[in-house]
Amino acid sequence: MIPLLKEFLLPPGVFLLAGLIGIWNIQRNPRRAKRILIAVTILFYIFSTKIMASLLVGNLPVPPPLPPQSLDLMDSSDPPQAIVVLGAGLYEAAPEYGGDTVSGGSLARIRYGANLHRRSGLPLLVSGGRPENTKLSEAETMKAALETDFHVPVAWTEDISNTTWEGAQNVHEILAAEGINKIYLVTHANHMIRAEK
Known part of the structure; x- marks a missing residue:
């Protein structure tokens, strides 16, 4: 159960989950649904780029290689x-x-x-x-x-x-x-x- 939960709480699962929430809101509140889906699409794209990957990994402290x-x-x-x-x-x-x-x-x-x-x-x-x-x-x-x-x-x-x-x-x-x-x-x-x- 925990590995499945982890898949939905980490990218890209969290974006899928947020997208599903947006779709679920289409009938209830179309304006909110539209905002959620636009935000999810933009965030998904940003987190899928090499620039974001470099920013995230680049901030990790990196131990030096063994000489x-x-x-x-x-x-x-x-x-x-x-x-x-x-x-x-x-x-x-x-x-x-x-x-x-x-x-x-x-x-x-x-x-x-x-x-x-x-x-x-x-x-x-x-x-x-x-x-x-x-x-x-x-x-x-x-x-x-x-x-x-x-x-x-x-x-x-x-x-x-x-x-x-x-x-x-x-x-x-x-x-x-x-x-x-x-x-x-x-x-x-x-x-x-x-x-x-």
Whole structure:
């Protein structure tokens, strides 16, 4: 029930809901209905533009990328013990690959995860659930690409989550069972705030 409610409270669902309210008001109060429908149309358009997306994402605090020399942390008394790569979607039914594969965002993340693995020797965990109507989870496609295309082994997969929060809980359980409590987290800057929580 909560995911359905969330769909109507976040864009574009909130615009659809407001539009339905406007349509419902056509018989009762045509003037109000017209104002609602015009406002919804304008807001929907504004929130659909690249300019608005840039404004919204541009105001997020963005942590800096990890510079190559940061692997000096490996020499510290409490070094990271694993690399966790979060999924960023699927390229579904890719004709050139004969099925589901990693999206461009996931590809960028696993490429960096492979780079970190080669430089540090740390084991990799990939995390990403199975979107509706797909045969493979994000984690399964990431593991396949890492092992086949990058020749990097994947130690663990977390492939049952539906949200970043569930993924974090599951990853914590997997790594805690291995005695791992410090990681390198690979994701995109605009996803880092949500991923860190």
